[in-house]
Amino acid sequence: MFRLPVSSGILLSVHSFTAILMLDIKWIRENPEALDEALAKRGVAPLSAGLIALDEKRRQHIGRVQEAQERRNAVSKEIGKAMAGKDSATAEKLKAEVAELKGFLQLAEEEERRLDKELTDALAVIPNLPLDDVPVGKDEADNVEVRRVGNIRNFSFEPKEHFEIGEALGFMDFERAAKISGSRFTVLKNRLARLERALGQFMLDLHTGEHGYMEVVAPLLVNDATMFGTGQLPKFTEDSFRTTDGRWLIPTAEVPLTNLVRDEIVDLKELPIRMAALTPCFRSEAGSAGRDTRGMLRQHQFYKVEMVSITDAESAIAEHERMTACAEEVLKRLGLPFRTVVLCTGDMGFGARKTYDIEVWLPGQKAWREISSCSVCGDFQGRRMNARYRPEGEKATRFVHTLNGSGVAVGRALIAVMENYQEADGSVTVPDALLPYMGGLTRIEAA
Template structure:
């Protein structure tokens, strides 16, 4: 959430930032709402001060046996009390009106984020790895998995509907191995603390990271009002909600392997075959909580940690910085890492690493106290996929497929596969 004080002082900067995101200017409307609220608050404060002063004057008048003045003052106090009862309700309404308006405004892009309308305007930063030359046309992951009998979309649809998958036998083990490998890498080499968070969160948590209220349709909700997490970013980041940390505690780096649940609202007709776009999928998430001065460097570090996963797996990839029109709601800047899928002959996103500044922290009221200072500041938050396990499975199947229909296990995963070096169709 943006700071209304900053908006009052920088209205043109807000409107320029929104224009980069393809939005209309909003500063004048927000400032008008805030001014209306501030004026009302001023009237309430004046009424409270006058009520307190009049109450004291009543005592003085009664001590002086001036009953006429006392009665007049009592009537004034009664009138002020009636006004304050309704005025305080109006103040709450105006507070909520401004808060609701601020809650749906996206974050301000950093100055070095390229301007653009959509993914066509994203800018490639680097390309890593060599694309394999296949003697025959490489197959897509679902062709490989179904031919082995280890990937079952038909039975998944019988159980749950479209956009679900049943993985069996060696492919189920391969997905588990991928998740374990990523967690081990991030915890033992990259300094992240493993966390096993709840998969259901409340409204405050979903609001804190920016899923609510704007993206309600993208979430699954339970009958008791909780939300299934779309990513472990939500519970991990909210671990510091409404807390004041000491500077020496920062940075906090956390990682989790969890199922993720997304309704995929608005994606009808996109990636309907296979596992690329599912309602339920596994993902390793990374979250960092930093001070204001460290977040930009932490963003580069986090992205490198995600890239290292693909390097260890021997998967070709490219990293792009998202343009202003393609960037997420809460991000100041985002790197997408796209893995090469030979079956599709293209790069597809497998990780998205974002720095959010204090945008989420304001929504969560998450702060830290610098050394030797009484005042607190809002923490900066970052999140990134480290990486999407299902998409890593897809990439391994397609990049390591052989002409006989088998799939070679990447060397980095061999310690997790119980001696298995190749996945083959059962005889």
């Protein structure tokens, strides 16, 4: 049975992970062309030459340090022999050399830390390498649809957008939310608040009761090492909120759930570890000015059910398909039309090797909008977290493979339900799957 790791209580800085490189520098030295070709698919300029030069500079310095240490040890022994032979002149000369070597080694230690940091910083911002079957492209226009499920409803009236429905009902208040918090916040009230709560509960019950995920309640505030482990730091510092005491509000439950195995060697028999959590998520939405400013599509705070899987190398691809199917099942049960697309190389997230986005149909917008993103990350996060497992019959350990997926975004599910189940009189019919959670309510109407 999976047991949560016990914290040592020591907070490591991001730069203390020097030995845990995000991409294996040995592999880069041996496969520079492969690295540059993979990065080119993601629109990233060639980096292998610069990385290898940094690594060579660091290795040469380490070699000089080792030579100096060996010489210091040898000279120390020679001092003993000179003292025993009462050759004070030679002994003093050798002592001077030892002092010089000691001074060099003290400065060299600082230089080694600097070179370590330089290489680590360079590797820390390199995105993960895409799998071979990921379509090559620049942006979302090059994503490839793999399936479409459900029928788009034909309305006898012009369907409204969710914020029009919510405000008319009197249960969605953006003005008061802005008064107390600013833009990109929403106050839900009364029956809409209950509907959102019902959605989150339904999703969590489905994943834990039928899909085999273990429910976890994890911290919403995390430290630097935790954000680094899943790839939020250092590249996406501006996309997250930081507290005055140096902690971070989680942008997704992927962050604390995945890090539960950080610095652990997991028993192979415990894999796969499947976890799910319903949490608020906090994002600064840096760079999204002017996008989705109306309504609650793009918020600083929103609820999401997150699924995380920790697997061995051989199981990760199959687990990715399984996880995506679990997310799709949420929308099937809710009766929401959706399509699943595989993201092209230019549209994938930083830590992903392959990603499926599930897009739900919003009749008010007359558009498909993302409601879930399921990614397989390979050992990218495992390396950053130093999370390992030992294959059966082997002495050496390997880094775990990680996956994460929305199961699904609760706020966007609320939007989809409101728009797809709206009626001509402004009410919203409650989907059958949510009726057990609604206390007898079958329709959302104005109070």
